[in-house]
Amino acid sequence: MKRIQDCTISKITWLNTDSYLLELDVPDEIPVLAPGQFAEIRIGNSPDVFLRRPFSFLDADVENRKLVFFIKRIGKGTRHLGELHPGETVNIIYPLGNHFQVPEKGNVLIVGGGSGIAPFILLGKELQKKGVGMTFLLGGKAGSDILLTDRFSQYGDVLITTEDGSKGEKGMVTDHSVFTSDPFPFTMIYACGPEPMMKAVARMSCLKNIPCEVSLENLMACGFGVCLCCIVETTEGNLCVCTEGPVFNTNRLKWQICA
């Protein structure tokens, strides 16, 4: 059952000039959250920020009833939200959407670009629980864009690429030498980030002949399947990213990457 709740902001931690962690105290027991699911957060009453904004759960502390979101300031909504203070409340609808398929065994590659790392702590936890090995590959324009590496390294190796070469290997995520490993050690790829990056990663998964799941960030008005605004073209026609996704196996998308 979806919940609508007022939550108190317990902490906002800025990680660089654009990105922050939002931590919320939830009034009731947190239900089971699957990695990739999201919440719709209502940000005050500004006429400028009329609609809610969707954010994936980075992490959840069930015992202490805390939800954590990784948020990048990209527009009015994320700016207003970052300007709120501990003690103020925001209203959230959650949990929404589907989730990453977590295999029973194997060794997976998790690729995050920019704010695309948002769902990956919960995913790391779930994979670790199942005993699935994982490697994170994080990409950014510069070293200052590479965040939370100490958190991710609790679950697996962390590889890095930056476009300016200031951290890790120079280039885009798909330029990383891990993709030249022979034999390729991974059984599945998860990706989240800008669409061109996800498409490039999906193309890699085709070359390696392994499944790839991506988490899409389409604009949403509602987040629970009634507005039909966030659609993506799939092999089954236009589907709502909020209810049929946000996670899609790339073979369902019409990205034509395997041609």
Place this chain on the structure above:
Amino acid sequence: MADLRVTIGQMELRNPVTTASGTCGFGEELAEFFDPGRIGGIFVKGLTLKPREGNPYPRMAETASGMLNSVGLQNKGIDYFTEHIYPRIKDFDTHIIANVNGSTIEDYVDLSEKLNRLEKIPAIELNISCPNVREGGMAFGISCPSASAVTRAVREVWDRTLIVKLSPNVTDIRDIALAVEEAGADAFSLINTLLGMAVDAEKRRPVLATITGGLSGPAIKPIALRMVWQVAQVSRLPIIGIGGIMNATDAIEFMLAGASAIQVGTAIFIDPLAPVKIAEGIGEYLVRHGCSKVSEIIGALRVD
């Protein structure tokens, strides 16, 4: 507790609050948040004879106190609805009203005839005001002869309540309302979205893939109120008021201006519980104003 019941055509609604087509799916999505039995009715997502994929992404732009959409009537068609969706929603304890769309008059008629076979659809809302389709839609709703012709043709095959959804994108909505009334409609719903546009200055491109779209939300409420008032002055048919209703006060404003019932639309995206809160708030207002029946406030605006 005041009596909240209102009558629209042959339907008695338990309260004046309904949900607007295109903002509440088929009711099932909202049933995850509240019991549909707490509101007067659900206007389901627009139906067409054949499945429609709708318009390309992006279909939505947030604007000041509102939003634009260009969904374009994405739906799986009447046959899918009949077979798969209707059986799941027909026993909701509220009125399920079908929103009927077409490219031609024959489409509207054929769709209405198919809906005739579904016992638990007490009314249809003839959508002659969708701004997001190339053929039909709003084209029918912006001229008196075509609005009249499609209403008359559907009236011939539909004996239950016939509501016609009016477009605000006209010179004088009263003329269209009178034409539709004369053609046999039982009620009006108004307004559909206003044709609008958003531009991304950095990219020098329109925000919507279709360039233009329909504006909704509180930004359009004053226009909607004015149009409800205007139509109420010239017609005795019941009006279902729509346009930026976010709370009970907004709903009461529409009823004072002449609406017998209202539809909550865009507000649902922000608060799925809005319809229930609005119904409760109307009840509280009536008590506070010493009214025993909600009908006492319909058209009760004082202008002297």
